[in-house]
Amino acid sequence: MNFNNIEFDTYFKNYPDADGFFGKYGGSYVSPELKKAMEEITEAYFTICKSRRFINELRRIRKEFQGRPTPISYLERLSGSIGNVQLYVKREDLNHTGAHKLNHCMGEALLAKYMGKKKVIAETGAGQHGVALATAAAYFGLECDIYMGSVDIKKQAPNVARMKILGANVVEVTEGLATLKEAVDAAFAAYCKEYKDAIYCIGSVLGPHPFPMMVRDFQSVVGIEAREQFIEMTGELPDALVACVGGGSNAMGIFSGFLNDPVDIYGVEPLGRGPKLGDHAASLKYGTEGIMHGFNSIMLKDENGEPAPVYSVASGLDYPSSGPEHAFLHDLGRVKYDVVDDEETIDAFFKLSRMEGIIPAIESSHAVAYAMKLAKEMGKGSILINLSGRGDKDMDYIIERYGIR
Numbered sequence: 001m002n003f004n005n006i007e008f009d010t011y012f013k014n015y016p017d018a019d020g021f022f023g024k025y026g027g028s029y030v031s032p033e034l035k036k037a038m039e040e041i042t043e044a045y046f047t048i049c050k051s052r053r054f055i056n057e058l059r060r061i062r063k064e065f066q067g068r069p070t071p072i073s074y075l076e077r078l079s080g081s082i083g084n085v086q087l088y089v090k091r092e093d094l095n096h097t098g099a100h101k102l103n104h105c106m107g108e109a110l111l112a113k114y115m116g117k118k119k120v121i122a123e124t125g126a127g128q129h130g131v132a133l134a135t136a137a138a139y140f141g142l143e144c145d146i147y148m149g150s151v152d153i154k155k156q157a158p159n160v161a162r163m164k165i166l167g168a169n170v171v172e173v174t175e176g177l178a179t180l181k182e183a184v185d186a187a188f189a190a191y192c193k194e195y196k197d198a199i200y201c202i203g204s205v206l207g208p209h210p211f212p213m214m215v216r217d218f219q220s221v222v223g224i225e226a227r228e229q230f231i232e233m234t235g236e237l238p239d240a241l242v243a244c245v246g247g248g249s250n251a252m253g254i255f256s257g258f259l260n261d262p263v264d265i266y267g268v269e270p271l272g273r274g275p276k277l278g279d280h281a282a283s284l285k286y287g288t289e290g291i292m293h294g295f296n297s298i299m300l301k302d303e304n305g306e307p308a309p310v311y312s313v314a315s316g317l318d319y320p321s322s323g324p325e326h327a328f329l330h331d332l333g334r335v336k337y338d339v340v341d342d343e344e345t346i347d348a349f350f351k352l353s354r355m356e357g358i359i360p361a362i363e364s365s366h367a368v369a370y371a372m373k374l375a376k377e378m379g380k381g382s383i384l385i386n387l388s389g390r391g392d393k394d395m396d397y398i399i400e401r402y403g404i405r
């Protein structure tokens, strides 16, 4: 398929280019020392990850450990309550650990093992990435250092407990506001010292090359499975595809399976409390081009051009930028990026729980909320939603803040 002069038949061969660019977005804007480490990972990725041995091992792990393929479920009652559009969900909530993040963490940790590294390093905010990586490290017998701000450590006690039970070392970061940004800085600094024995594992399609490409490729299993399953279930492709976008890994995973198909694709960002800067995290909708955390993308900036403070009811979506490939697909118009606010999200959270018996993560509820609106507009056809994770982690918070609806 040709779209805006981009040939999607050969898209994955051409994007990113050899320097990690998706058009003008992406790249690797890091210190010379880190650049060397990134080049080592890139080279290993292209030799090891394309080898038959690596691919077979990853396939076995996905089946025997993660429980893949995850199914697609038809949402009969929710669809019926809206009209004639058929809604379906790809069940990443049923992936081991309850979300899609393990798909790329198992790939990154397997790469670490093949490269002869002894340790994996990462930062975490809400703790979801930390738990997924700690799980992968336990599976492969790797050491695992997770950097986390002291404020987040207090807020996310259950995930801190999970990481510790899995054998990870949770490193408390007390600098500055002691949240995600400081944790990223501390983890990068540690990695600069330890890169001979360790590998940094980024939690989404973010950061310097090769991470946006590598994480996308590891997540593409979601799109490959979903396309095959959907055609088997219905005999055709969905008319529309919807996923929530924080950094953008679950979205790139499912989108990658359908970019070359006549399917309308929607990425959903959190509008939070509203469109005022600081009240949302809708970087692609309201942001401008800029460089942060080692890559060029579209980001939300404060008056000094620094990453702006962001807010979302979903802690997995409150990042002031998105992966460079999303910025590229946004400018091309191949994917439409739109928003839903906190209220619409909470409404969708309860509707999916009550009508289908699936309690979604608040992040994933953004995609469900958008699909419900889109279904009303479309009037007929089918929508496939990526249900990126389960909502067990969010239940206490939702009951405390919103009560039972």
Ligand SMILES: *Cc1c(COP(=O)(O)O)cnc(C)c1O
Pocket: 099, 100, 101, 128, 203, 204, 205, 244, 245, 246, 247, 248, 249, 250, 251, 316, 317, 361, 363, 364, 388, 389, 390
């Ligand atoms: C972390 C997380 C997200 C957001 O990350 P992406 O990289 O944008 O996919 C979405 N859903 C769930 C369940 C998460 O844990």
